Amino acid sequence: MYKPLLSPGHTACAGCGQALAARLVVDVAGPQVIIANNTGCLEVFSTAYPESSWEVPWIHSLFENAAAVASGIESALKYLGKADQINVLAQAGDGGTADIGLQALSGMWERGHNILSICYDNEAYMNTGVQRSGLTPLDTNTTTTPVGKFSWGNIRPKKNMLEIALAHGLPYVASASVAYPRDIQRKVKKALAIRGPKYLHIFSPCPLGWRHEPELTYAVAKLAVETGFFPLLEFEDGKLSNVFKLKEIKPVEEYLKLQGRFRHLLSPEAKEELKRIQEMVNFNIEKYGILAK
Amino acid sequence: MKAYLEGSQAIAKVVALCRPGVISAYPITPQTHIPETLAQMVAEGELKAEFVNVESEHSAASCCLGASATGVRAYTSTSSQGLLYMLEVLFNIAGLRLPLVLTCANRAVSAPINIWNDYQDAITLRDSGWIQFYAETIQEAVDLHIQGYRLSEDIRVLLPVMVNVDGYILTHGYEVVDIPEQELVDKFLPPYQLKYKLDPDNPLTLGVLAGPDYYMETRFAIQKTMEDVLEIIPEISGEFFEVFARKSGGLIEGYFLKDAEKVIVAMGSVCGTIKEAIDGLRDKKEKVGLLKIITYRPFPEEEIYQALKNAREIAVLEKAISLGGFGPLYTEIKSVFQGKKENPKISGFVIGLGGRDITKDSIRSVSDRLSGKQVDCEFIDLNLKGEHKDNLLGGSGVASQFIEQE
Numbered sequence: 001m002y003k004p005l006l007s008p009g010h011t012a013c014a015g016c017g018q019a020l021a022a023r024l025v026v027d028v029a030g031p032q033v034i035i036a037n038n039t040g041c042l043e044v045f046s047t048a049y050p051e052s053s054w055e056v057p058w059i060h061s062l063f064e065n066a067a068a069v070a071s072g073i074e075s076a077l078k079y080l081g082k083a084d085q086i087n088v089l090a091q092a093g094d095g096g097t098a099d100i101g102l103q104a105l106s107g108m109w110e111r112g113h114n115i116l117s118i119c120y121d122n123e124a125y126m127n128t129g130v131q132r133s134g135l136t137p138l139d140t141n142t143t144t145t146p147v148g149k150f151s152w153g154n155i156r157p158k159k160n161m162l163e164i165a166l167a168h169g170l171p172y173v174a175s176a177s178v179a180y181p182r183d184i185q186r187k188v189k190k191a192l193a194i195r196g197p198k199y200l201h202i203f204s205p206c207p208l209g210w211r212h213e214p215e216l217t218y219a220v221a222k223l224a225v226e227t228g229f230f231p232l233l234e235f236e237d238g239k240l241s242n243v244f245k246l247k248e249i250k251p252v253e254e255y256l257k258l259q260g261r262f263r264h265l266l267s268p269e270a271k272e273e274l275k276r277i278q279e280m281v282n283f284n285i286e287k288y289g290i291l292a293k
Numbered sequence: 294m295k296a297y298l299e300g301s302q303a304i305a306k307v308v309a310l311c312r313p314g315v316i317s318a319y320p321i322t323p324q325t326h327i328p329e330t331l332a333q334m335v336a337e338g339e340l341k342a343e344f345v346n347v348e349s350e351h352s353a354a355s356c357c358l359g360a361s362a363t364g365v366r367a368y369t370s371t372s373s374q375g376l377l378y379m380l381e382v383l384f385n386i387a388g389l390r391l392p393l394v395l396t397c398a399n400r401a402v403s404a405p406i407n408i409w410n411d412y413q414d415a416i417t418l419r420d421s422g423w424i425q426f427y428a429e430t431i432q433e434a435v436d437l438h439i440q441g442y443r444l445s446e447d448i449r450v451l452l453p454v455m456v457n458v459d460g461y462i463l464t465h466g467y468e469v470v471d472i473p474e475q476e477l478v479d480k481f482l483p484p485y486q487l488k489y490k491l492d493p494d495n496p497l498t499l500g501v502l503a504g505p506d507y508y509m510e511t512r513f514a515i516q517k518t519m520e521d522v523l524e525i526i527p528e529i530s531g532e533f534f535e536v537f538a539r540k541s542g543g544l545i546e547g548y549f550l551k552d553a554e555k556v557i558v559a560m561g562s563v564c565g566t567i568k569e570a571i572d573g574l575r576d577k578k579e580k581v582g583l584l585k586i587i588t589y590r591p592f593p594e595e596e597i598y599q600a601l602k603n604a605r606e607i608a609v610l611e612k613a614i615s616l617g618g619f620g621p622l623y624t625e626i627k628s629v630f631q632g633k634k635e636n637p638k639i640s641g642f643v644i645g646l647g648g649r650d651i652t653k654d655s656i657r658s659v660s661d662r663l664s665g666k667q668v669d670c671e672f673i674d675l676n677l678k679g680e681h682k683d684n685l686l687g688g689s690g691v692a693s694q695f696i697e698q699e
Contacts, residue, residue: 034491036359043500049507052498057491059362060500061355061385068352072315072359072367073491075343079314079365086493104355107348 003055005031010053012045015214017178017204017221018093018120019045024181025089025118025202028188031056034077035089036070038096039063041127041206042120064101066090067108067117074113083114087192091118094135095125097201098159102134109168109197116191116198119161122206130209134159137229138280139273140261142209147264152273157280165199166235172196173235177203179221183232183244190234203230211260223255228285245292252281295471300431300463301326303470304370304396307435309340310478311394311442313368314485315360317345317353321375322408323460324398328370350375354382354395361391362499364490366442369393372460373400376414380421386453387422387515389500392445392487393453394438395423399561399612400460401647409648410460411612412560416621418455422515424522425590426542427457427560431468433587434458436541439473440529443482447529449521459562461648473537481536519591526588544593546585547600549575553582555663556604558597558626560586563610563644563651570656581660586622598629606663607639610656610673614643619670638663644673 005026012019022042026033035058037043043060046053061069070090077083090108092101097119105117124142125131131144138157141147145154165173172194176184184202191198205221207214224230225244229252232244253274256262265274285291298306305327308316316335318328334340343360347353350371357367371379376397386393397415401407415425426441428434434456441454458464489497503511523544530542548568550556557567564585574581584600586593601607609623618624623641630636642659645651655674662668677686 031496032493034363034493037500044502047498047501049501049503052501054498055496057493057496058498059359059491061358061389062381065351065355065358065382068347068355069359069362071345071347071352072317072356072361073363074359075315075317075345075356076360076363076365076367079341079343079360080363103348104352107352110348111346 005055006046007053007055009051010046011048012041013208013214015205015207015217016041017206017217018042018122020217021120021178021184021202021204022091024184025091025188026056028185029087029089029192032085033087033089034073035059035091036061036066036073038066038092038101040093040096042091042093044127063096065104066092066096067101067104070115071108071111071113074115088113088115089118090115091120093126094119094121094123095133098134098161106168109165109170109199112196114195114197116188116200119199119201120204121201122204122209123158124209126206126209135161138277139265141264142261152270153264161201162199162233162235166238168197169238170197170199171237172198174199175201175203175231175233177221177225177230177232178205179218179225180232187234209261212258216258220255220258223250223258226250227252227255228281228290229255231284231288231290233288240288243288243290246290247292249285249291252278294474295469297467298431298470298472299326300434300458300466300468302330303431303435303472304438304458305330305334306472307438308368309334310473310475311439311482312366313342314365315343315345315357315367316369317347317356317367318369318371319347319350319353319375321350321372323400323464324370324372324375324396326464327396327398350378351382354379354386357393358382358386358389358391361393361487362389362491364485364487364492366485367393370396370398372398373402373414377402377417380418383418383423383453384421388511390451391453392451392485394441394445395453395455396438397455397457398460398464399457407647408460410462411646411648412457413613413646415455415457416613419590419621422452423590424452424454424588425457426454426587427589428463429562429564429585431463431466431470433541434463435470435472436533436537436539439478439482440533440542444522444525444529446485447525448488449525450518452515452518452522457561462562471539477536481533522591523593542587544588544596545600546587548583548585550582550584550600552580553604554580555606555608555660556582556584556601557608557610557656557659558584558586558601558622559610560589560622561612563612566651566653567610567656570653570660573653574657574660579660589622592625594629597626598633601629601637602633602635604637607637608659608663609639609641610644610659611642612645614646614670623670638667640668641670642668642673643670649674
């Protein structure tokens with residue numbers, strides 16, 4: 001009988017992309033793993049004392065230090081001579097990865113620890129009530145980038161975490177999406193077979209913060225890929241080795257219109273903004289060769 | 294083996310004798326010689342350990358946290374801003390009940406930036422759940438590290454230990470130090486065994502969310518343990534004497550306390566200067582004594598009361614201040630006498646901030662002042678007449694933050 005390593009019964013919201021992605025990841029990693037987790041939704045919904053959903057050794061310390069804690073764990077395993085038998089994972093949300101935890105993550109990568117770091121990207125600080133992060137897209141309506149008479153929402157596009165990871169010379173860097181569970185599983189498996197620091201960036205919708213119906217999590221995530229908004233990429237030894245190609249690319253509006261956080265972009269006055277977003281998406285489609293020829 | 298050693302080298306050597314499996318530190322003056330020496334020992338194969346060169350003190354403490362939670366003895370050292378940068382991690386380590394030993398080469402905190410000794414860094418951590426030792430000599434610093442590991446890993450304790458060592462004065466000073474034999478250290482300090490650790494064969498969740506129904510009990514548990522630690526420290530110090538034939542560590546130490554009418558209370562290397570000053574005063578038949586606080590956390594209230602109850606005048610000398618309040622140690626020494634029948638005059642003196650030299654004259658002036666009126670927070674050896682006084686003391690004090698171009 002299938003026994004998940006992230007057990008059900010936790011307190012994640014209905015339709016939580018992160019809960020889904022985290023279960024897929026740990027199931028592939030298997031029981032011979034130790035996980036260090038930054039503060040965030042995942043930590044909160046899975047470990048409220050006296051209950052825990054984790055069937056593997058798991059530690060949470062602070063918001064920004066999972067990468068450094070994982071470095072200590074991996075170093076300890078080396079000292080104990082167990083480094084070959086046990087995988088170490090460092091996981092965080094988008095804020096814990098790209099903002100407050102970026103320094104520790106950069107240090108961990110640069111030191112070359114044999115650790116897989118995972119970013120569950122739901123594009124804002126959801127645990128504290130939907131504030132923008134460095135991975136919030138352009139023109140997103142969040143509680144700290146509200147739409148108003150003088151504002152279209154978040155003023156900057158997402159930070160490119162894959163390129164930041166690549167700049168560290170990582171042997172494996174990839175993006176994945178909860179819309180493609182088998183792709184996540186394949187990428188985790190592949191990453192864990194490679195020695196050294198690895199980075200997997202998983203697109204994880206948050207119905208609460210994105211303001212879509214919980215049953216639309218898959219649909220929203222799938223449209224992010226199908227519009228070219230969130231490309232699925234793999235880099236091995238710094239080279240783009242795999243792109244999830246599309247026969248036809250849908251207009252970005254189809255992705256945006258399912259979500260309350262982008263609703264303001266559908267008004268006639270937002271035409272120019274919408275165009276800007278489509279141009280950014282087009283740039284990525286071109287850059288990574290997403291359209292199948 | 295006795296050797297003439299720099300404090301940092303002596304500390305590095307004794308840390309190595311404690312066999313840490315993971316060492317992680319970040320450069321900051323004046324602690325840097327310690328990790329440098331350890332890195333060299335690892336490089337030469339003299340010490341089998343993983344030396345992790347992190348990108349910040351925050352990560353140094355976090356790395357040690359991870360290693361300790363995995364069941365491997367860890368070590369880190371820092372100073373001043375580095376300690377403050379570690380602050381939230383250090384609270385976290387104590388809350389997680391993870392054993393660890395950290396050397397703090399005590400240094401002033403910014404601004405203005407100052408790399409010299411005082412205790413404003415470590416005192417900030419007094420409420421964190423760390424056990425705090427303060428060393429008077431390099432030898433004592435060496436011994437407190439061995440005792441620190443033993444204490445921290447004791448199943449009755451499971452709390453981190455900070456060994457405070459005066460920056461420059463002890464870290465860069467030279468002394469003949471007895472570095473114990475490996476055999477003896479191994480006898481005193483058994484291999485690290487952590488019952489609750491990160492282990493796939495017995496998966497545990499560490500660092501949980503505890504709501505209002507559970508959080509308070511975790512704090513009570515640490516407080517309760519701290520009370521026990523007051524009994525465990527003398528026990529460990531006693532065992533240390535049996536193994537190493539040297540009296541070292543403990544909660545407090547007295548110097549000419551028995552008949553002392555005036556007692557100076559202090560911590561760290563300044564106690565050496567005070568002892569010398571007391572020798573001089575004793576020659577003049579002045580009944581002055583010293584109470585040295587070795588263990589500041591947990592605070593040995595009862596031992597301090599017993600040591601001070603016959604004194605008529607007490608001067609608390611400290612290299613720290615709670616700005617807007619008083620010296621932290623002064624406040625606590627005063628609290629010792631709350632509700633007691635003895636009512637000695639207790640005065641608080643702030644001294645030696647930012648490495649201001651503390652001379653025997655400084656100590657004598659404190660001793661002299663004790664006969665006068667009680668003071669709460671008097672700064673000793675202030676220079677209020679220097680050429681820059683208007684700039685340093687002027688207005689709101691903001692002027693001290695910049696230098697105008699001529």
